[in-house]
Amino acid sequence: xxxxxxxxxxxxxxxxxxxxxxxxxxxxxxxxxxxxxxxxxxxxxxxxxxxxxxxxxxxxxxxxxxxxxxxxxxxxxxxxxxxxxxxxxxxxxxxxxxxxxxxxxxxxxxxxxxxxxxxxxxxxxxxxxxxxxxxxxxxxxxxxxxxxxxxxxxxxxxxxxxxxxxxxxxxx
Amino acid sequence: xxxxxxxxxxxxxxxxxxxxxxxxxxxxxxxxxxxxxxxxxxxxxxxxxxxxxxxxxxxxxxxxxxxxxxxxxxxxxxxxxxxxxxxxxxxxxxxxxxxxxxxxxxxxxxxxxxxxxxxxxxxxxxxxxxxxxxxxxxxxxxxxxxxxxxxxxxxxxxxxxxxxxxxxxxxxxxxxxxxxxxxxxxxxxxxxxxxxxxxxxxxxxxxxxxxxxxxxxxxxxxxxxxxxxxxxxxxxxxxxxxxxxxxxxxxxxxxxxxxxxxxxxxxxxxxxxxxxxxxxxxxxxxxxxxxxxxxxxxxxxxxxxxxxxxxxxxxxxxxxxxxxxxxxxxxxxxxxxxxxxxxxxxxxxxxxxxxxxxxxxxxxxxxxxxxxxxxxxxxxxxxxxxxxxxxxxxxxxxxxxxxxxxxxxxxxxxxxxxxxxxxxxxx
Amino acid sequence: xxxxxxxxxxxxxxxxxxxxxxxxxxxxxxxxxxxxxxxxxxxxxxxxxxxxxxxxxxxxxxxxxxxxxxxxxxxxxxxxxxxxxxxxxxxxxxxxxxxxxxxxxxxxxxxxxxxxxxxxxxxxxxxxxxxxxxxxxxxxxxxxxxxxxxxxxxxxxxxxxxxxxxxxxxxxxxxxxxxxxxxxxxxxxxxxxxxxxxxxxxxxxxxxxxxxxxxxxxxxxxxxxxxxxxxxxxxxxxxxxxxxxxxxxxxxxxxxxxxxxxxxxxxxxxxxxxxxxxxxxxxxxxxxxxxxxxxxxxxxxxxxxxxxxxxxxxxxxxxxxxxxx
Ligand code: NA
Ligand code: NA
Numbered sequence: 001x002x003x004x005x006x007x008x009x010x011x012x013x014x015x016x017x018x019x020x021x022x023x024x025x026x027x028x029x030x031x032x033x034x035x036x037x038x039x040x041x042x043x044x045x046x047x048x049x050x051x052x053x054x055x056x057x058x059x060x061x062x063x064x065x066x067x068x069x070x071x072x073x074x075x076x077x078x079x080x081x082x083x084x085x086x087x088x089x090x091x092x093x094x095x096x097x098x099x100x101x102x103x104x105x106x107x108x109x110x111x112x113x114x115x116x117x118x119x120x121x122x123x124x125x126x127x128x129x130x131x132x133x134x135x136x137x138x139x140x141x142x143x144x145x146x147x148x149x150x151x152x153x154x155x156x157x158x159x160x161x162x163x164x165x166x167x168x169x170x171x172x
Numbered sequence: 173x174x175x176x177x178x179x180x181x182x183x184x185x186x187x188x189x190x191x192x193x194x195x196x197x198x199x200x201x202x203x204x205x206x207x208x209x210x211x212x213x214x215x216x217x218x219x220x221x222x223x224x225x226x227x228x229x230x231x232x233x234x235x236x237x238x239x240x241x242x243x244x245x246x247x248x249x250x251x252x253x254x255x256x257x258x259x260x261x262x263x264x265x266x267x268x269x270x271x272x273x274x275x276x277x278x279x280x281x282x283x284x285x286x287x288x289x290x291x292x293x294x295x296x297x298x299x300x301x302x303x304x305x306x307x308x309x310x311x312x313x314x315x316x317x318x319x320x321x322x323x324x325x326x327x328x329x330x331x332x333x334x335x336x337x338x339x340x341x342x343x344x345x346x347x348x349x350x351x352x353x354x355x356x357x358x359x360x361x362x363x364x365x366x367x368x369x370x371x372x373x374x375x376x377x378x379x380x381x382x383x384x385x386x387x388x389x390x391x392x393x394x395x396x397x398x399x400x401x402x403x404x405x406x407x408x409x410x411x412x413x414x415x416x417x418x419x420x421x422x423x424x425x426x427x428x429x430x431x432x433x434x435x436x437x438x439x440x441x442x443x444x445x446x447x448x449x450x451x452x453x454x455x456x457x458x459x460x461x462x463x464x465x466x467x468x469x470x471x472x473x474x475x476x477x478x479x480x481x482x483x484x485x486x487x488x489x490x491x492x493x494x495x496x497x498x499x500x501x502x503x504x505x506x507x508x509x510x511x512x513x514x515x516x517x518x519x520x521x522x523x524x525x526x527x528x529x530x531x532x533x534x535x536x537x538x539x540x541x542x543x544x545x546x547x548x549x550x551x552x553x554x555x556x557x558x559x560x561x562x563x564x565x566x567x568x569x570x571x572x573x574x575x576x577x578x579x580x581x582x583x584x585x586x587x588x589x590x591x592x593x594x595x596x597x598x599x
Numbered sequence: 600x601x602x603x604x605x606x607x608x609x610x611x612x613x614x615x616x617x618x619x620x621x622x623x624x625x626x627x628x629x630x631x632x633x634x635x636x637x638x639x640x641x642x643x644x645x646x647x648x649x650x651x652x653x654x655x656x657x658x659x660x661x662x663x664x665x666x667x668x669x670x671x672x673x674x675x676x677x678x679x680x681x682x683x684x685x686x687x688x689x690x691x692x693x694x695x696x697x698x699x700x701x702x703x704x705x706x707x708x709x710x711x712x713x714x715x716x717x718x719x720x721x722x723x724x725x726x727x728x729x730x731x732x733x734x735x736x737x738x739x740x741x742x743x744x745x746x747x748x749x750x751x752x753x754x755x756x757x758x759x760x761x762x763x764x765x766x767x768x769x770x771x772x773x774x775x776x777x778x779x780x781x782x783x784x785x786x787x788x789x790x791x792x793x794x795x796x797x798x799x800x801x802x803x804x805x806x807x808x809x810x811x812x813x814x815x816x817x818x819x820x821x822x823x824x825x826x827x828x829x830x831x832x833x834x835x836x837x838x839x840x841x842x843x844x845x846x847x848x849x850x851x852x853x854x855x856x857x858x859x860x861x862x863x864x865x866x867x868x869x870x871x872x873x874x875x876x877x878x879x880x881x882x883x884x885x886x887x888x889x890x891x892x893x894x895x896x897x898x899x900x901x902x903x904x905x906x907x908x909x910x911x912x913x914x915x916x917x918x919x920x921x922x923x924x
Contacts, residue, residue, distance in 0.1 A: 021439040028234070031227065031413040038749070038770050038785070039405055044763065049224060049771050050754055056230065056446075057221050061454075063447030066440070072448050073188030074553045076544065078561045080186040088186075095187040102194050106213060113214035116656065120675040123754050126898075129675065136214045159186065211660055219653055224773035279779070322779050330778075332611065332645065334798045334861075337778055404784025407776040464647040465605075508645050512612050 002153055009149040013069040016062055016142065023059035027052060047124040054122075054132040061139035068146040071158045081159070089156030096151040103144040110137030175200045175462070179500075189544055189560075190448075194455030200462035213458050220457030221450055224409060225324055228283040230446040231412030233555065236290025237438040238419035239390075242427045247387040249295040254383045257371035260363040263299055264309045265356050267292050271313030272352050275320035277397050279327070279408050281540045282449070284317035285310060285548040287415075289555035300369035304562040307552045311563060312355050312570035314548045315537040320348035322401075322408050325533050328507055333515055335525045339597030343530040346591055347581050354573045362569060389422050448554040449547070453502065456545065460505040469497060469509045477514075483521040487582050490514050491535050495575070498539025502547070507536060526598045527588050534578045541567060600831045601637035604630065604822070605663040607654040612644035617794065618849035618856070619667050619818065620644055622724045625848040629841035634834050640665075652676075655821070659717045664826045667724060667818040671753050677714050678899055682907040684757040685914075686764075686813045686891055687884035692728065694917035695815050696850065699723040703913035710906065711819065718821040719828075721842035724849035727794035728857055729812035733805040734788030735781065738873050740809070742766055742882055751777055751789040757894055761813065762790070764890035765883060781805055790814075793863050794856045802869035809873045810863075813883065820845065 034048030067073050080088050114137050117129030150158070178199045182192035201209040239245045249263065256262035267288065274284050288310045296306035318325050321341035330337035359368070375383075393415065400406045400414050423430030463469060476493055480486060493514070497506055511532060518528035540548045543564045553560045581588040592598040606627070610617045614624035620642070627640035648654065648663060651672030657663045670680045689695050698704065699722075708720035732739060734748050745766040752758040754771040762769035767788075772780050780786045782804040789801065796808070820842055827835060856862045866872065875883075895907050 017440045017443075020443040021436050024230070024234070024439040024443050027227075028231070028413060028416055031231075031410060032417060035406055035410050035413065042768060044759065044769050046754060046756060046759055046771055049773060052227060053222050053224055056227055057218065059443045060221065060230070060446045060450040063440075063443040064451045066444050067448045067451070070444070072444055072554060073190060073451070074448060074550055074560055075186050075188040075192075076183055076561055077186055077559060079184045091185045095182065095185055095191075098182070098195060099187065099191045102191055102198065105198060105210070106194075106217065109211055110214040112211065113218070121678055123675070123756070133214075133218060136218055209662060212657070212662055215653055215656060216649070219650055223775070225775050324775065327775060327778050331799045334611075334616070336803060337800045338803045401783055407772070407780050407783075407785050409773075409776060461648060464643065509647055512645060 002155075005149045005153040009069050009146060009153055012142070012145065012149075013066055016066055020059050020062050020066065023055055023062070027055040027059060030055060050122070050124045054135075057132070058135045058139075061135050062142065064139055065142040065146045068143055069150060071150065071154075077159050092154075092156035092159065093151060096147055096154075096156075100144055100147040100151070103140045103147060107137050107140035107144055110140050113137070174203055175459075183544060189550070190452035190455050193452060193459050193545070197455060197458030197460075197462050200459065200466070204462065204465070212461060216457035216461050217454040220454050225280065226450075226453075228278060228280055228409045228412040229286050229449065229551070230442050231416050232278075232283045232287040233290055233445055234438060234442040235412065235415035235419045236287050237442060238416065238423055238430065238435075239291055239393075240294065241434055241438065242419070242423040242429045244390040244393070244419065244422060245291040245295055247383075248390045249292070249299070251383050251387045251391075253299070253371065254375035254380045258374040260370040261359050261366075261368035262370065263292070263296050263301065264306075264359045264363075264368060267296070267306075267309050268313045268352050268356050268359065271310075271316040272320065272348065273394060275317045275348060276322075277394060277401065277408070277411060278317050279322040279324035281314040281317045281537060282547050282551050283412065284314040285551040286445075286555060288314070289552045293552070293556050302366070302566075303556060303558050304566045305366055305368075307556055307558045307563040308566035308570060309355075309359065311541045311548045311552055311567055312358075312574065313352070315540055315574070316348045316351055318537050319344045319351065319534065321345070323533065324408075325503065325507065325536060326529070328504060329511065329529050329533060332508065333511055333525070333529065335529045336597050339526045339592045339595075340529050340533065342592045342595050342597055343526050343588060344533065346587065347530065347534055347577060350577055350581075351574055354577055355570055358569050358573050389426055393418050445551075445554050449550050452545075452550055453547075456502045456505070460502060463501065464505075464509055469501075469506070470513050472497065473510060473513045477517060481521070483523075484583060486517055486521045487523070487531065488579070490518065491531065491578060491582060494532065494535035495539060495542065498536060498545075499542045500545050502545070503536040503539050506539070507532065524585065524589060524598050526592050527585055530588055531578070531582045534581065538571070538574050538578060541571065600829065600834065601634070602664075602826065602830070604638060604640045604665050604826075605643065606640055606665040607643045607648045607657065607663050608667045609646045609651045609654070609669075610644055612642070615852070616861075618725050618727055618853045621852040622667065622818075622820070622845040622849040626841045626845035629844055630838060633837035633841065638830065638834055638838070658821055658823050659715065661823050661825060663823075665721075665820070665822040667820050669726065669818060670816045671755055673711075673819055674755065677711050679710065679714070679903040679906055680819070681755075681757050681899060682895060682903055682910050683816060684755075684761070684814060684891065685907065685910060686761045686887040687811075687880055688911070688914045689729070689812070689815050690918045692850070692854065693922060694914065694920075695725075695817070697917035697920060698910070698913045699817055700846075701913060701917075703909055706909060707906070710902075711821070712824075715821075717824050719824050721820045721822055721839065722846040723817035724820055724846045725853040726816055726818055726849075727792040727853050728815075729792065729810075730790050730814040730816070731793055731796060731808055732788060732790045732811050732813075733796060733801055733808045733870065735784065735804070735806050736787050738807045738809070738871055739811075740873050740875065741879055742886055749787045751780065751786045756898065757891060758790075758814075760890050760894045761887050764887040766886075777801075778804060792816075793866065794853070794861065797856075797861055797863075797866055802866055805870060807873065808866060808870045809875065811875060811883070812880075813887070818849070 114133040117133035120129045122129045175196050179196035252266040293306045297303045326340040589598045608619045610619035614621045623642045651668045654666035673680045748767045750767045751772045752769045759769040
């Protein structure tokens with residue numbers, strides 16, 4: 001069963017990471033365009049600065065779910081590591097449930113937040129703010145899904161060996 | 173009170189700090205008035221991140237990723253090695269000096285931590301430094317970034333309090349250099365105990381020259397960035413995107429080692445690291461809104477400031493207050509909320525406005541690396557995978573040294589105002 | 600009946616330092632005393648509760664009760680506010696008072712209230728006076744002097760159109776980067792009301808200031824409708840009177856700041872100031888107004904065109920009226 005959750009989490013995450021990479025690339029190109037425009041083309045484009053902020057928010061918030069899938073999010077572990085394994089895992093599962101509650105809250109209120117952006121102008125492309133505000137409920141919903149999946153995948157065993165540190169060193 | 177208990181309990185039980193901050197904030201909102209205030213959450217998340225200068229962080233992380241991948245970093249490290257390798261802790265000293273140089277490029281400590289966390293920390297680890305120590309050195313040096321101009325925080329302070337920004341910039345130069353020197357002294361003193369590596373023999377002039385030549389492309393990078401800023405081509409935030417452009421250019425056309433697959437992985441990793449840091453900033457927005465609405469920082473300030481009206485006591489209390497609040501709150505929020513409460517007091521005890529400003533900026537910069545809420549710690553922890561608490565322990569001597577420097581400049585007006593006075597910004 | 604007005608704004612919390620806080624200070628005093636404390640006001644300045652645009656949302660949601668918001672921040676909720684950006688409209692501060700206190704002000708308030716549905720507009724306080732242009736290249740007196748100068752604007756299409764019609768280039772830049780952008784020459788100039796130019800220390804990094812007086816952009820003072828309607832008639836009347844005094848205070852303080860060392864008088868020593876002749880102003884008006892009107896035609900609705908027409912008529916009346924005459 002744990003395998004199924006693991007596979008589902010990884011599958012969703014690989015799609016999300018593809019989208020995130022595309023957003024990051026657009027972000028880089030967008031900021032370059034702003035610089036080149038001001039210095040060379042003199043088109044006086046009104047949108048690169050605004051679009052950069054919205055791309056950054058979409059990319060970073062979507063990546064939050066990716067961080068959940070990979071257990072990247074930073075916490076203090078000194079105290080919980082001295083507790084007996086059974087208690088520790090129970091507490092960590094409880095923390096996952098509470099985190100899930102937090103993201104469900106953000107997703108739920110995020111929907112009306114995104115709706116509140118619909119009648120408001122974003123000042124670029126004649127668009128409303130809704131597609132940009134939608135980053136909040138979409139990212140929170142994705143994070144909630146990932147939290148459920150990794151909760152059952154790990155059942156509190158995930159800080160027995162933190163994954164991220166080793167991976168970084170391998171890249172060198 | 174209940175908010176504080178929830179926050180501490182969640183953090184102790186291993187909940188990621190960003191989520192714990194978020195839940196504490198939500199508990200605060202519910203405590204204030206049932207469900208009435210809950211709608212504020214998504215808006216604080218979005219608007220807390222909707223800030224253009226935040227781009228510097230992901231861009232410097234990405235530039236660091238590329239530099240590592242194509243070998244720019246290792247060439248620079250090799251150069252540092254042949255130049256200072258025979259000194260114990262040579263690379264740690266290099267890290268500190270590099271922060272001074274980098275400070276001229278950026279106004280943000282997190283950009284410094286992001287750039288060095290992806291480049292110098294892994295290089296130091298490879299040379300035999302413990303990772304927590306390498307992170308601590310980087311964190312200690314990162315606050316030189318917003319101390320030596322340009323400085324984002326000084327711009328905010330200057331326009332908020334009506335103090336000359338150029339004057340604050342001038343006042344930051346000396347403390348920035350002193351922080352570097354004192355931290356290098358801390359490295360030197362602790363070098364034996366930390367068992368920092370050193371090379372067995374010095375390099376020959378020939379080796380030095382060859383290494384220098386092979387790292388020219390790398391050395392050109394800061395020159396190009398600085399040229400872009402001072403030449404009026406880019407803002408400090410956009411400069412980070414120039415770093416990405418240059419690293420890509422070298423990777424594709426000079427070293428020809430940057431692959432599409434590699435670049436894809438770098439983009440994803442950059443976004444993930446950014447997401448980890450931004451989720452903390454975002455949720456801190458909810459907690460900060462609750463604190464503002466309940467006027468909690470002002471309450472604390474009023475309570476503490478009734479204690480004395482002696483000049484030095486007031487300065488010490490203000491610094492203490494900033495450092496303590498700085499442990500749990502984002503520094504820009506502190507600046508906006510506490511500066512209007514505290515700065516009039518500094519005027520009552522006769523502090524020069526620029527002097528008061530530099531005390532504020534230094535104290536808040538130091539707060540960037542005090543746990544549990546310290547943006548530089550978060551960046552380093554997520555960029556390197558090192559544990560927050562382990563970095564914090566190794567950071568302790570540096571933290572003490574920097575707080576001592578802060579007090580020295582706070583009590584010794586002539587030193588703090590030497591450069592601003594010379595340039596005519598202060599009497 | 601009765602209650603607490605949580606009042607958010609985005610300026611410094613010193614009533615002698617800026618018009619917004621002067622306005623809220625006068626308002627709180629008159630409301631607290633005039634209702635014998637049944638309605639009290641708590642002011643949150645300096646963006647403590649969020650940006651100006653967030654304040655509007657919080658008032659609409661009833662999370663806070665009142666705010667002063669800039670036209671830029673209101674524009675995303677009420678795009679027609681853009682018609683106030685008609686360049687080179689007013690010939691002096693007194694005309695702005697007449698327009699915003701008179702029939703046009705009432706019509707504008709009614710339109711905002713109808714459009715948003717959940718607020719009551721209590722007035723249009725002063726933000727600190729007319730816009731001036733600063734730059735690092737040359738003194739600007741004539742249209743030709745604008746040629747090729749790169750000016751930072753807010754991300755507001757109408758402001759960009761106006762700058763471009765003057766012959767300059769317009770680039771949006773985030774507020775946090777304006778000072779260093781001016782310092783290093785990423786951009787040559789910027790435009791803002793004089794008190795903002797003064798306290799943002801732009802004189803440190805700019806050489807020339809031109810008193811173009813090309814834009815006047817008031818705050819909109821709004822209060823949550825449900826809250827307001829829940830008050831007794833006497834309380835509502837007290838609040839309206841207090842709001843009127845708040846507007847007056849913002850104007851008085853704006854004029855004082857302009858004349859003190861925190862305004863134009865202080866800037867005179869640090870930056871070369873150019874005032875425009877009537878001819879120079881009319882040629883700039885002739886260059887920019889058609890471009891602005893085309894922008895309103897293209898980007899805003901029919902009602903905006905009507906609002907602009909009545910705005911122009913009101914401004915013309917006010918410009919032609921003279922004091923105590
Ligand atoms: Na700096
Ligand atoms: Na801190």
